[in-house]
Amino acid sequence: MIVMPENKNQNLKDVSDVVISTRIRFARNLQEYPFPCKLSDEKKCRVANIVKEAVLDGHSAISSKFKYIQMSELTQEEAVSLVERHLVSPEFISERLGRGLLLLDDESVSIMINEEDHVRIQVIKPYMDLDGAYDLADKIDTLLDEQLNFAFNDKLGYLTQCPTNIGTGMRASLMLHLPALKESNSMGRISASLSKLGLVIRGLYGEGTEPIGAIYQLSNQVTLGISEHEAINNLRDIASQLITQERSAREMLTKNITVEDTVCRSFGILQFAKLMSNDECMQLLSNLRFGIEMGIIKNIDFDTVNHLMTEIQPATLMKNIGKKLTPQERDRIRAELVRTALLQKKVPSSHRLEN
């Protein structure tokens, strides 16, 4: 079948009932310096400066849109908020000395310096956009390679501190909402069969984290002996199978009154509660999202829910308020935030699912 180019952009949102966002990450290192595990803090700072200058003083149009953040200068809330917004890895903020972050103004590109590797280029796009995210990451990588001379070996490809990343150094991930598959206890079986296909499925915040609110990250595991395009196509194929499975699992639940009840109760609590913990809120938002996916809730869009899921995270909440808050104060503000966002959305608007 021929896919017409003009349909391509429309197709991006076609799977928005399952795919929340797309992420591409490249791991790169400078040829002249030992990997970060062998660098003193002083040398790390030197590497950070070299990368920073390569990006900010570059002659491309994108250079002026980056800002540099020295990680050691951030407050704890600001640092954790970066993790909550998926801009950096949890590992990156655990030890912040000698580490820097280059962030594009719209936060779609982040370049971590001295994480596990000297340079980690990450591109995040909303919904399913593997090609778009890859193209952007690829362009930035090519620009930087000319200036930084990345460590590369003809046989092993890009060289990385951990041998699990050598070759392309690329990790492509899709963030998926799979409530129906989770509900039917299929995730264990699925994750076991995925590992045989060179893919891995994990919790919301990546490696080692638990799935919160039925949100999972699906990514490629193998990086050597497989080209970037093959890896991405492979990921896309498996993702579309998962999407089909999730949709048919949802189909089974459509006539289920308890599902409808859970969704509506969740919506009620979200609209009226005065105190809400993070875990509770995430679970309720996941249920609400499920309601939209099932066509039970009609006047709220995915953007609103996706946005809320980040905004209600504890550190992001405090960062936006601009001060430290006690857990109870946070629960109060979180509830208020959700209430306002959902009350404003009460009037039914034109809706994707009704099409």
Add this chain to the structure above:
Amino acid sequence: MLCQSCEKRQATTHIKTILNGELKEYNLCPECAQKMGYGSFFGNFGFDLDKLFGSFMESIDSPKTAKRCQCCGSSFEDIAKSGKVGCANCYEVFYEELLPSIQRIHGRTCHTGKLAHSAGTEVKIRNEITKCKYDLEQAVKAQEFEKAAELRDRIAELEKDYKKSTDNGKE
């Protein structure tokens, strides 16, 4: 499958490790995996492939433990213990030692993806050929025959260049 440790929750993490030359396999739930050090949220790089990789390599008796990388000073033992390679040069120095583990992790040992600026001409041409062949396949699928013909010519040209560059290499 239930977690082998708590026997309550669903196992989602499969761990294979070689301890004292004995292969052991565990199926764990995220909680137990975390408790046993195979993943911590703000700890050292989550699901600890490093450690896993380290324990894989410890099973290999290296007769060349005295050899060190002249760039960063790592011995193969250092790398095996930490699961972290010291620098780009280590991959050259310990290529033979690292290869079995790389094969185990990736199933393959030869890079086929994007090439860096610094890659050799031969590889660059080989890579370009692979890319053109892929594009050709796509063009045929999309029934864009004009584009396909162009690509076919380009591949023939590249293959000539490749032969030339490998012949030069031999001289």
